[in-house]
Amino acid sequence: MVLDDLGSSLRGTLDTLQGKSRLSEDDVEEIVKEIQRSLLSADVDVSLVMELSDAIETRALEEEPPGGTTARDHVLKIVYEELVDLVGDSTELPLESQTILLAGLQGSGKTTSAAKMAWWFSKKGLRPAVIQTDTFRPGAYDQAKQMCERAEVEFYGDPDGEDPVQIARDGLEATADADVHIVDTAGRHALEDDLIAEIEAIETAVDPDRSLLVLDAAIGQGAKEQARQFERSIGIEGVVITKLDGTAKGGGALTAVNETDSSIAFLGTGETVQDIERFEPSGFISRLLGMGDLKQLSERVERAMAETGGEDEDWDPEDLLEGSFTLKDMQKQMETMNKMGPLDQVMDMIPGMGGGMMDQLPDDAMDVTQNRMRDFEVAMDSMTDEELENPRIIGQSRVERIVRGSGIEEETVRELLEQHKMMERTISQFQGMGDGDMQRMMKKLEQGGGGGGLGGMMGGGKGPFG
Ligand SMILES: Nc1nc2c(ncn2[C@@H]2O[C@H](COP(=O)(O)OP(=O)(O)OP(=O)(O)O)[C@@H](O)[C@H]2O)c(=O)[nH]1
Numbered sequence: 001m002v003l004d005d006l007g008s009s010l011r012g013t014l015d016t017l018q019g020k021s022r023l024s025e026d027d028v029e030e031i032v033k034e035i036q037r038s039l040l041s042a043d044v045d046v047s048l049v050m051e052l053s054d055a056i057e058t059r060a061l062e063e064e065p066p067g068g069t070t071a072r073d074h075v076l077k078i079v080y081e082e083l084v085d086l087v088g089d090s091t092e093l094p095l096e097s098q099t100i101l102l103a104g105l106q107g108s109g110k111t112t113s114a115a116k117m118a119w120w121f122s123k124k125g126l127r128p129a130v131i132q133t134d135t136f137r138p139g140a141y142d143q144a145k146q147m148c149e150r151a152e153v154e155f156y157g158d159p160d161g162e163d164p165v166q167i168a169r170d171g172l173e174a175t176a177d178a179d180v181h182i183v184d185t186a187g188r189h190a191l192e193d194d195l196i197a198e199i200e201a202i203e204t205a206v207d208p209d210r211s212l213l214v215l216d217a218a219i220g221q222g223a224k225e226q227a228r229q230f231e232r233s234i235g236i237e238g239v240v241i242t243k244l245d246g247t248a249k250g251g252g253a254l255t256a257v258n259e260t261d262s263s264i265a266f267l268g269t270g271e272t273v274q275d276i277e278r279f280e281p282s283g284f285i286s287r288l289l290g291m292g293d294l295k296q297l298s299e300r301v302e303r304a305m306a307e308t309g310g311e312d313e314d315w316d317p318e319d320l321l322e323g324s325f326t327l328k329d330m331q332k333q334m335e336t337m338n339k340m341g342p343l344d345q346v347m348d349m350i351p352g353m354g355g356g357m358m359d360q361l362p363d364d365a366m367d368v369t370q371n372r373m374r375d376f377e378v379a380m381d382s383m384t385d386e387e388l389e390n391p392r393i394i395g396q397s398r399v400e401r402i403v404r405g406s407g408i409e410e411e412t413v414r415e416l417l418e419q420h421k422m423m424e425r426t427i428s429q430f431q432g433m434g435d436g437d438m439q440r441m442m443k444k445l446e447q448g449g450g451g452g453g454l455g456g457m458m459g460g461g462k463g464p465f466g
Pocket of ligand 1: 104105106107108109110111112113134137140143185186187188242243244245246267268269270271275
């Protein structure tokens with residue numbers, strides 16, 4: 001993901017400041033060098049890098065750390081603030097009726113992003129429609145239609161149409177009842193004159209409230225020229241950076257933002273329609289620096305809760321804080337987690353568990369965890385309602401029956417029961433807490449305490465990463 005290397009190398013450098021209360025010039029020089037190296041290797045424009053590193057250097061040397069602040073925290077705060085400043089605010093996107101035009105080169109992810117954005121607006125309670133005007137790439141129509149079906153949003157396209165401008169006009173008319181119109185356009189391998197002429201004509205026809213440039217995170221310095229041309233022809237209000245789930249560097253996209261004097265609107269983090277995040281500078285940089293992103297996490301939890309809770313009227317997540325924590329509750333929690341997306345993305349958002357901690361995990365740790373969760377679910381499917389409600393009654397003979405019924409190894413079934421006990425203990429600590437206690441607990445989490453719950457799922461019932 002963008003500047004990923006910056007996060008881990010910076011953490012390493014900052015760790016050498018542990019215990020110091022003041023920064024020396026050498027310390028600052030070392031940190032600034034590390035930041036420059038990471039940003040340049042992530043394809044961030046040289047002048048941007050110099051601007052940022054100068055600002056960090058000046059502030060780190062001149063600003064007095066507030067009393068009681070360690071040198072490490074002081075410099076971390078400065079780096080955080082300057083990076084937030086570098087990536088800029090997110091593109092303004094009022095939750096109201098609007099027309100959005102998507103532009104970009106072939107394969108940048110426009111069609112995928114159109115469906116994802118429509119899904120995102122639909123989750124915000126608006127009625128979106130995607131209009132596909134790509135008459136250039138065979139297959140674009142079917143792809144857009146299928147993705148919109150998956151996103152459960154309205155779609156307009158004309159597989160036999162030859163004039164993209166006419167399709168755009170017809171599309172706006174046919175979907176007049178929708179609030180948000182997202183107009184997808186054709187891409188080309190390179191910025192050719194006919195692509196520019198076509199998109200200008202579409203822009204004139206649909207008169208969008210905002211035009212967004214879709215950029216693959218893998219784009220390097222080429223982003224600059226591309227951004228400049230699109231800016232000149234249609235005006236760019238925001239950038240959508242796609243494929244951030246890959247190994248791409250992302251620095252080129254930051255350059256494009258700077259070049260068009262625009263901002264980042266959305267981040268694409270996978271191939272399915274839900275893999276989209278609204279760009280939030282502070283959360284994004286926190287995550288990058290391994291400080292978690294509570295806002296994205298709570299959005300995901302809420303969405304997943306709405307989906308899992310909605311299917312089962314007997315289950316209310318709030319009950320967790322009252323009655324006993326049963327295996328059924330645990331099963332629901334696991335379903336919720338599955339709906340939240342890949343575990344590594346989720347863990348990155350948990351304060352104290354992202355960044356540095358993730359780096360220490362072996363690459364296959366996440367697969368193991370996903371497999372473990374699947375095994376747990378299969379084992380639970382072989383339990384009776386009585387056992388799920390009251391796991392304490394599960395003795396040796398019941399364990400043997402579950403093993404026979406599910407085909408899951410006895411050791412795994414026992415691990416599941418252990419895991420449940422551990423989570424039950426954690427939940428019981430939350431029970432009976434007042435709001436003030438809750439806030440203190442959240443604060444502790446923000447400062448890096450793990451705890452049971454989600455983290456407890458990671459290890460063999462021995463706590464986070466055990
Ligand atoms: N991993 C990953 N893949 C993505 C993401 N966004 C798009 N893709 C993939 O990138 C490829 C190209 O995406 P499209 O949406 O077809 O790109 P496009 O810009 O519409 O392409 P044209 O219509 O040819 O201009 C597809 O295989 C998508 O599945 C993302 O955020 N992550």
